[in-house]
Amino acid sequence: MDMPINSQDKETLTTLDKIERARQARRNKFYLRDEHITLSHGSGGKATHNLIEGIFAPAFSNPLLDRLDDAAVFTPAPDHESVRMAFTTDTYVVNPLFFPGGDIGRLAVHGTINDLAVAGAQPLYLSAGFVLEEGFPIAHLRRIVESMAAAAREASVAIVTGDTKVVQRGKADGVFINTAGVGVVRSKRTIGQDQLRPGDKILLSGPIGDHGIAIMLARDMLDLECEICSDSAPLHTLVADLLKVAGDGVHSMKDPTRGGVATALNEMAMTSEVAILLDESAIPVRPEVRGACEILGLDPLTIANEGKLLAIVAPEVADRALAAMHAHPQGKDAAIIGTVQATPASMVFLRTEIGGTRVLDMLVGDPLPRIC
Amino acid sequence: MDMPINSQDKETLTTLDKIERARQARRNKFYLRDEHITLSHGSGGKATHNLIEGIFAPAFSNPLLDRLDDAAVFTPAPDHESVRMAFTTDTYVVNPLFFPGGDIGRLAVHGTINDLAVAGAQPLYLSAGFVLEEGFPIAHLRRIVESMAAAAREASVAIVTGDTKVVQRGKADGVFINTAGVGVVRSKRTIGQDQLRPGDKILLSGPIGDHGIAIMLARDMLDLECEICSDSAPLHTLVADLLKVAGDGVHSMKDPTRGGVATALNEMAMTSEVAILLDESAIPVRPEVRGACEILGLDPLTIANEGKLLAIVAPEVADRALAAMHAHPQGKDAAIIGTVQATPASMVFLRTEIGGTRVLDMLVGDPLPRIC
Numbered sequence: 001m002d003m004p005i006n007s008q009d010k011e012t013l014t015t016l017d018k019i020e021r022a023r024q025a026r027r028n029k030f031y032l033r034d035e036h037i038t039l040s041h042g043s044g045g046k047a048t049h050n051l052i053e054g055i056f057a058p059a060f061s062n063p064l065l066d067r068l069d070d071a072a073v074f075t076p077a078p079d080h081e082s083v084r085m086a087f088t089t090d091t092y093v094v095n096p097l098f099f100p101g102g103d104i105g106r107l108a109v110h111g112t113i114n115d116l117a118v119a120g121a122q123p124l125y126l127s128a129g130f131v132l133e134e135g136f137p138i139a140h141l142r143r144i145v146e147s148m149a150a151a152a153r154e155a156s157v158a159i160v161t162g163d164t165k166v167v168q169r170g171k172a173d174g175v176f177i178n179t180a181g182v183g184v185v186r187s188k189r190t191i192g193q194d195q196l197r198p199g200d201k202i203l204l205s206g207p208i209g210d211h212g213i214a215i216m217l218a219r220d221m222l223d224l225e226c227e228i229c230s231d232s233a234p235l236h237t238l239v240a241d242l243l244k245v246a247g248d249g250v251h252s253m254k255d256p257t258r259g260g261v262a263t264a265l266n267e268m269a270m271t272s273e274v275a276i277l278l279d280e281s282a283i284p285v286r287p288e289v290r291g292a293c294e295i296l297g298l299d300p301l302t303i304a305n306e307g308k309l310l311a312i313v314a315p316e317v318a319d320r321a322l323a324a325m326h327a328h329p330q331g332k333d334a335a336i337i338g339t340v341q342a343t344p345a346s347m348v349f350l351r352t353e354i355g356g357t358r359v360l361d362m363l364v365g366d367p368l369p370r371i372c
Numbered sequence: 373m374d375m376p377i378n379s380q381d382k383e384t385l386t387t388l389d390k391i392e393r394a395r396q397a398r399r400n401k402f403y404l405r406d407e408h409i410t411l412s413h414g415s416g417g418k419a420t421h422n423l424i425e426g427i428f429a430p431a432f433s434n435p436l437l438d439r440l441d442d443a444a445v446f447t448p449a450p451d452h453e454s455v456r457m458a459f460t461t462d463t464y465v466v467n468p469l470f471f472p473g474g475d476i477g478r479l480a481v482h483g484t485i486n487d488l489a490v491a492g493a494q495p496l497y498l499s500a501g502f503v504l505e506e507g508f509p510i511a512h513l514r515r516i517v518e519s520m521a522a523a524a525r526e527a528s529v530a531i532v533t534g535d536t537k538v539v540q541r542g543k544a545d546g547v548f549i550n551t552a553g554v555g556v557v558r559s560k561r562t563i564g565q566d567q568l569r570p571g572d573k574i575l576l577s578g579p580i581g582d583h584g585i586a587i588m589l590a591r592d593m594l595d596l597e598c599e600i601c602s603d604s605a606p607l608h609t610l611v612a613d614l615l616k617v618a619g620d621g622v623h624s625m626k627d628p629t630r631g632g633v634a635t636a637l638n639e640m641a642m643t644s645e646v647a648i649l650l651d652e653s654a655i656p657v658r659p660e661v662r663g664a665c666e667i668l669g670l671d672p673l674t675i676a677n678e679g680k681l682l683a684i685v686a687p688e689v690a691d692r693a694l695a696a697m698h699a700h701p702q703g704k705d706a707a708i709i710g711t712v713q714a715t716p717a718s719m720v721f722l723r724t725e726i727g728g729t730r731v732l733d734m735l736v737g738d739p740l741p742r743i744c
Contacts, residue, residue, distance in 0.1 A: 037508040042538025055514055056500075056534060059521040064497070064532040072532035074497065076448065076556050077455050083448055085457070089499035089552055093537045125436070125446065127461035128428075129550045131503070136409040142427055149431040160436040160444035162428060163550075165465045166414025167742060171545040176537075178501045180461055180552030184448050370539060 018194050019066050022271040025346060026053050029270070042370070044258025045302070045363025068271070069192045070254065071119035073185055086121035088112060089180040095370040097144065097174055099218035101210075101229030104177055105148035107306060107372060110234050111257065112181040113155055117236035118253035118309070120191040120243065121183030126152065128162040129178040134169040144175065155234040157181070187243065195251040196272035200340040201318035205238060205309040205325055206231070206333040207284040208261055212303035212368055213292045222295065226288045233307030238328045242311060245324040249317030254310045257372055262301040262348065263362040264310055265338075270346040278338035278350045278360065301350075302363040304371045312340065390566050391438050394643040397718060398425050398440075401642070414742070416630025417674070417735025440643070441564045442626065443491035445557055458493035460484060461552040467742040469516065469546055471590035473582075473601030476549055477520035479678060479744060482606050483629065484553040485527055489608035490625035490681070492563040492615060493555030498524065500534040501550040506541040516547065527606040529553070559615065567623040568644035572712040573690035577610060577681040577697055578603070578705040579656040580633055584675035584740055585664045598660045605679030610702045614683060617696040621689030626682045629744055634673040634720065635734040636682055637710075642718040650710035650722045650732065673722075674735040676743045684712065 030046070032054025040047035057065070064072040071088035075081050092108040102110075109126065116123040128148065132141065152159050159179075210231040216222055235255055243250055252272075256264040261283070269276045285293075285300045293300050307330065313321045318336060325331030350360040402418070404426025412419035429437070436444040443460035447453050464480040474482075481498065488495040500520065504513065524531050531551075582603040589600060607627055615622055624644075628636040633655070641648045657665075657672045665672050679702065685693045690708060697703030720732040 032510065035510055037504045037506055037510065037513070037538055039506055039538050039540065041504065042536060048536060051536060055510070055517050056536070059514075059517045060500070060524070060531040060534070062530040062532065064530060065534075072497065074532070076457055076496065076554070083455060085448055085554070087497055087499060087552075087554055088533050089501045089550065090535045091501040091503055091537050091550060093503060093539050124448070125444065125459055127459060127552050128432070129461045129463040129501075129552075131463055131465060131548055132409045132413065134409055134411055138404065138407055138409065138427070141409070142431075145427050145431045152432070158434040158436060159432040160434065160446070161460050162432070162437075163462045164414060164420060164423060164428070165463050165548075165742075166409055166411050167465050167545060167548075168411065170542065172548075173539060173543040176503055176539075176544075176548070178461065178463060178535075178550035178552075180459075180499050180501075180550075182448075182457070182459055182554060370537075 022194060023066060025270055039369040040366045043363055043366035045263050067192055067194065069119060070115040071121065073119055084185040086116050086119040086183045086185050088115040089178065090115060091176060091178040092372055093176050093370050094215065094372050095173065096218050097140065099230055100214050100227055102232035103144060103147050104175065105144040106151045107232050108177040108179045109148050109151035109155065110232050110306060111372060112179040113157060113234040113236055114255040116181050116183035117239040118255055119185065120187050121185045123155065123157045123181055123183040123236050125158055125160045125182050127180045128159050130164045131172050131176040132164065132166045133172040133174055134166060136174050141175065155236065189248045191250060191252060193252050193268045193271040196268055196274050196312050196340050197251060198274060198340055198342040199315045200251055200312050201315055201336050202276065202278065202338040203311040203313060203321055203325065204261065204283065204335055204337045205331045207286045207289065208305050208308060209285060209289040209293065209300035209303040211306040212371055213289050215371055216368065222292055224292060228288055231305055231307035233330055235307065235309050235330065238309055238325065238330045241324045241328050242321055246313050246317040246321040249314035250311060251314065252312040255305065256308060256310055257304050257306060259363040260302040260304060261310065262360050265348045266362040268312065269348050273345040275341040275344050276338055276348045277341055278348065280350050281353045282335050282337045284333050284335055298367055301360065306372065394566060395438060397642055411741040412738045415735055415738035417635050439564055439566065441491060442487040443493065445491055456557040458488050458491040458555045458557055460487040461550065462487060463548060463550040464744055465548050465742050466587065466744050467545065468590050469512065471602055472586050472599055474604035475516055475519050476547065477516040478523045479604050480549040480551045481520050481523035481527065482604050482678060483744060484551040485529060485606040485608055486627040488553050488555035489611040490627055491557065492559050493557045495527065495529045495553055495555040495608050497530055497532045497554050499552045500531050502536045503544050503548040504536065504538045505544040505546055506538060508546050513547065527608065561620045563622060563625060565624050565640045565643040568640055568646050568684050568712050569623060570646060570712055570714040571687045572623055572684050573687055573708050574648065574650065574710040575683040575685060575693055575697065576633065576655065576707055576709045577703045579658045579661065580677050580680060581657060581661040581665065581672035581675040583678040584743055585661050587743055588740065596664060600660055603677055603679035605702055607679065607681050607702065610681055610697065610700045613696045613700050614693055618685050618689040618693040621686040622683060623686065624684040628680060628682055629676050629678060631735040632674040632676060633682065634732050637720045638734040640684065641720050645717040647713040647716050648710055648720045649713055650720065652722050653725045654707050654709045656705050656707055670739055673732065678744065
């Protein structure tokens with residue numbers, strides 16, 4: 001039987017050729033050679049893409065999934081073409097459960113809100129699915145759940161349905177939380193990683209790497225005399241302000257979580273068959289995060305963020321898009337960090353601070369497992 | 373800020389008083405005394421309700437969640453009142469991953485389809501969130517994913533968005549899968565566990581206990597000379613046939629999974645403030661399941677099913693509802709197993725085969741952890 005994709009999703013169908021070409025390109029680039037799951041398969045980087053292309057994408061293939069955007073956008077009923085809904089999911093396995101700037105509960109609410117927001121959706125409702133390990137302290141669970149509830153309240157979303165499973169001691173790690181989310185999309189334009197066009201400007205809402213480094217510090221992997229907090233935050237009001245001023249000029253958005261900015265932009269460049277040129281000196285990074293990265297040999301561009309927005313916008317709206325970000329508390333350090341070019345297709349380049357230019361690949365390996 | 377519950381959800385609001393009374397009743401009946409999570413908290417029975425009432429329900433409280441139905445039903449946008457969507461989630465931690473009649477992948481697709489179906493929704497789209505343990509064989513993952521894809525295809529639903537996380541060896545158990553689902557509700561009438569009325573008939577679509585006993589056999593907990601298969605199956609076409617003939621006469625539906633028929637009916641009786649009287653001799657149970665239950669000291673009424681439908685319908689439509697079930701392959705052994713009475717409110721009784729009547733409580737403890 002056919003998949004219930006409404007034929008009314010015309011925008012989706014007109015870009016199917018491009019999506020199909022991008023699928024072929026991904027299949028050529030990503031190939032699953034492993035026989036067992038490794039931590040790298042959860043990195044969000046190359047190995048995750050190998051797993052997606054090797055197993056999930058071919059098995060589940062359908063026009064909505066094939067876009068591989070952060071959320072799927074659909075019309076719920078053929079007789080109501082003007083309503084479009086966004087739908088997304090994420091599971092959170094972060095370790096430790098509590099860290100400076102947040103906890104697994106806040107992260108689970110913010111992360112799924114953000115996947116809806118970058119699809120241009122107003123987040124409405126979340127589900128919450130818990131896997132609990134036998135012996136987990138009820139007091140910790142209560143603290144996490146109250147934190148989720150507060151995060152949802154602050155963001156005006158409601159957790160409307162849920163599920164709880166328990167597994168034996170040693171068969172999980174305290175608590176894992178899945179949240180799925182639905183939202184309503186008001187704009188008619190498709191916002192997605194296949195929408196980048198030569199000339200577009202790359203906007204970043206603030207300094208990168210805070211979440212990843214905060215988690216490392218919480219794991220005592222670094223003995224630094226500073227406290228770096230996770231940037232865990234909901235992005236939907238920032239996105240709403242951006243859409244208000246830049247409208248159809250907003251071509252694509254992503255929250256660069258696992259794999260960081262480098263991975264997010266590589267995914268976009270590949271799917272849109274364009275080149276992205278970044279200006280390293282324009283990319284905001286806190287000095288303490290930069291310092292920690294240097295000590296650990298990490299690149300801030302591949303480190304996870306949980307409250308940062310990448311927006312790719314038409315050049316004519318770039319200045320007012322940046323002004324809208326600057327006017328929002330979460331975007332006060334926003335910057336234009338690069339541009340989109342026609343060629344060489346599917347590649348990301350970094351113009352370094354010392355004047356050279358190097359290829360910026362997506363994350364390979366996993367320096368920080370269980371970051372979210 | 374207020375929760376984004378559309379004031380247009382009039383039916384929801386008119387039953388708020390009843391929901392509020394049921395909340396009070398649940399709070400009086402269920403109380404969380406434990407300091408640590410035990411396997412019983414995952415049973416779906418009394419301890420799970422203690423956890424829900426002690427932690428989740430008060431923290432997340434909102435009109436959609438407070439109904440505690442298997443799916444939340446909402447209008448996505450105030451200007452599109454006539455579209456109603458259902459949204460649900462479940463995580464699957466079944467052990468073993470492969471068992472007679474199914475595997476964790478099929479279960480994850482069927483279970484979430486069924487939670488949408490019993491809300492009267494046509495299932496449209498699923499999400500899939502995987503937690504993988506380091507070292508898990510890729511070949512097993514492939515088999516599970518292909519099984520999910522086949523189950524989705526068979527049921528005409530599409531898996532449109534997903535997520536994969538990996539945790540270290542010993543921090544999970546092979547694979548856990550969360551699926552959330554969205555569907556569209558065509559009927560205007562609220563179908564829910566608060567809708568039972570005195571005189572209603574209780575219909576059950578077929579023999580109970582198959583899934584639970586199949587899992588026990590797969591765990592080698594019983595050395596029986598028979599193969600009992602899980603009943604894992606999607607219920608949405610059976611529900612559609614039922615709604616076609618019985619329409620607004622269908623007051624409530626549930627798929628009795630964890631905690632079995634006894635727990636599902638107790639939840640309904642409590643929320644609707646009615647009594648339910650069951651006729652034990654009318655309840656279909658396969659002889660081999662009955663035999664296994666006798667050996668193990670289990671009650672088939674508290675054992676999980678994954679492809680059975682409980683429907684509570686108005687007396688005037690009961691016969692044609694039963695006929696519609698009989699005409700469907702999944703309902704050929706359907707039976708009317710009981711009736712709803714006004715008093716004593718919030719209780720379930722079983723008229724036994726030897727002529728006595730006993731109170732039938734929901735599941736206490738957890739004889740079969742990780743059944744789904």
